[in-house]
Amino acid sequence: TTTLGFVFKEGILLAVDSRASMGSFLSSEQVRKVIEINEYLLGTMAGGAADCQYWLAYLANHCRTYELKNGSKLSVAAASKFLQGILIGYKNSGLSMGCMIAGTDLSGQHLYYIDNDGMRLKGDIFSVGSGSTYAYDMILSLTEAVELGVRAIYHATHRDTASGGVVRVYHIHQNGWTKVHDGIDVVDLHYKFAQQKGLVGDGDE
């Protein structure tokens, strides 16, 4: 898995791959590693799929319940703190989760990293998952940010056997979030980037 989140001029970008594995068996190339908690919050998943899916769905439920009770939304800090509290409660019980919680609230856009050790960090850039060492960061315009996110995940899926499938990209801004790409096949990207590098010319240029 390769998940990437970074702050840039116009908000926060999340970019992830879509591969699931069971040991050396590739169990899926189409999983969704970004969970749409509500129209202001997104979560990313790396590690145990069931652990991530269960506890991020639990967080989404908590956010909705809070909103109905209090008539206002949880801040990104509060939502990420809630998840941290759960993971601390289950520390050393075998959960495997490396998540990002990103979203927008009254104080702007925020990005947090939370993992099964109970670590919670606020930051401008995180990359989580087996392919994270291949993904890099820069502060860019939206177009450049999207291109970077796509290239970073593509590059990671090209190198990391446990990452692959399609690239999904989300942009978080002051009005919530927009889904930029819902699935670009990394094989198509491979030929597109190879073409751009002139490696796969048609031979008579």
Ligand SMILES: CC1=C(C(=O)N[C@H](C)C(=O)N[C@@H](Cc2c[nH]c3ccccc23)C(=O)N[C@@H](Cc2ccccc2)C(=O)[C@H](C)CO)Cc2ccccc21
């Ligand atoms: C086929 C499949 C799933 C699957 O293959 N589950 C296995 C058991 C799983 O959890 N795989 C992990 C790797 C793994 C297996 N056993 C573990 C025990 C502890 C920790 C990790 C693991 C994985 O792909 N994780 C993805 C993240 C992911 C995958 C699916 C959904 C959310 C997040 C990832 O991090 C990279 C592939 C590197 O491991 C999960 C899922 C959700 C929705 C639809 C299909 C599937």
